[in-house]
Amino acid sequence: MRIEDRIEALLFEGVREGVYPGAVLLVSHKGEVVFFQETGHCSLTPRADPMHKDTIFDLASLTKPLATTLAIMKLVDEGGLNLDQALADLLTGDIPADKRALTPRMLLSHSAGFIDWKAFYLELDDIRPEKRKEVLRERILNMPLAYKAGKETLYSDPGFMILEWLIEERAGVLMHIFLDRYFYRPLSLNRTFLHNNDLKIRFFEDQFAATENCPWRGKIIRGSVHDENAYAAGGYSGHAGLFGTAEEVYILVNLLRQHYHGERSDYLKPETVRAFLTRQNIIEGSTCALGWDTPSAGGSSSGRYFSSNSFGHLGFTGTSVWMDLEKDVIVVFLTNRVHPTRDNEKIKEFRPRLHDLIMEELGKASA
Numbered sequence: 001m002r003i004e005d006r007i008e009a010l011l012f013e014g015v016r017e018g019v020y021p022g023a024v025l026l027v028s029h030k031g032e033v034v035f036f037q038e039t040g041h042c043s044l045t046p047r048a049d050p051m052h053k054d055t056i057f058d059l060a061s062l063t064k065p066l067a068t069t070l071a072i073m074k075l076v077d078e079g080g081l082n083l084d085q086a087l088a089d090l091l092t093g094d095i096p097a098d099k100r101a102l103t104p105r106m107l108l109s110h111s112a113g114f115i116d117w118k119a120f121y122l123e124l125d126d127i128r129p130e131k132r133k134e135v136l137r138e139r140i141l142n143m144p145l146a147y148k149a150g151k152e153t154l155y156s157d158p159g160f161m162i163l164e165w166l167i168e169e170r171a172g173v174l175m176h177i178f179l180d181r182y183f184y185r186p187l188s189l190n191r192t193f194l195h196n197n198d199l200k201i202r203f204f205e206d207q208f209a210a211t212e213n214c215p216w217r218g219k220i221i222r223g224s225v226h227d228e229n230a231y232a233a234g235g236y237s238g239h240a241g242l243f244g245t246a247e248e249v250y251i252l253v254n255l256l257r258q259h260y261h262g263e264r265s266d267y268l269k270p271e272t273v274r275a276f277l278t279r280q281n282i283i284e285g286s287t288c289a290l291g292w293d294t295p296s297a298g299g300s301s302s303g304r305y306f307s308s309n310s311f312g313h314l315g316f317t318g319t320s321v322w323m324d325l326e327k328d329v330i331v332v333f334l335t336n337r338v339h340p341t342r343d344n345e346k347i348k349e350f351r352p353r354l355h356d357l358i359m360e361e362l363g364k365a366s367a
Helices: 005-015 060-077 105-106 129-142 159-172 177-184 228-232 246-260 270-276 347-359
Strands: 022-029 034-041 243-246 309-314 319-324 329-335
Touching: 005 022, 005 034, 005 347, 022 246, 022 270, 022 319, 034 159, 034 246, 060 105, 060 177, 060 246, 060 270, 060 309, 060 319, 129 228, 159 177, 177 228, 243 246, 246 270, 246 319, 246 329, 329 347
Parallel strands: none
Antiparallel strands: 022 034, 022 329, 309 319, 319 329
């Protein structure tokens, strides 16, 4: 059986076993795409629409590395931001005493002390839409920290909401404009964008993978962001709201791979990319790099065979990307596993199994 046949069979098994309605998988080795296939459906209700290779996915928390972190990289590259500058020196206005010394490095590595998540959207209904993001940021800054900064690691959405604010302050433009200017448009990423509730989407609904039948909004979400806090904040924030296709996600990740290896230096300095793709070790035992994760010793979503020099991230909607810089493998795996309900968590066991098969078929498996 060919490599393609075994991987395709497992992809279809994911549909048959109800891991997800549909998926798109792209695998590259040494910069060459060796597998690119879709399976299943991008929606099941109110109608069944087939998945396509160019289906647009709500990338969820892939926003963190592929939007927010990318923008921070560019600001660092151009000298507009230092990773160890204090918030008090980066943001205008009154910063609470317990937040003044926090740094972008702490925020990017989830060690700044912020809580993991809160249903802010339930508190914003009575706030005018154009004021919600400002109010949200003030509330995050004024919340007590969950732990002393630099002493623990806690994966945090609010921390990345603050990073979006930093980007706006230092760049002088909104984050989506900054990213379009320096990355998405120059790379001709026509299906990669940060969703804005106020702008008309230029794609038809059937070009999107559907997400959840949202109890809060009372409908199937398709073409707008699934994350409630991002939706309430206008459509995106630093933690969620990026949309894209498997191929365009690959273009972004491969761009980092090329810069990391010094094959190009047109978008970012190679040393900047290497700095971000380095496990920080601020907290003993933490797997965090800057805006990215690295494989844990056991039970990693990357499976058993990705080397320690690997970097990845997951998205709540069922998206993921892993890149092994030593074995030179990239895996982009996009699904709509939350359609029609987020209660489906079968992907947690399926994802590492898929990664293991890919590495075995590529001959990159090792204990």
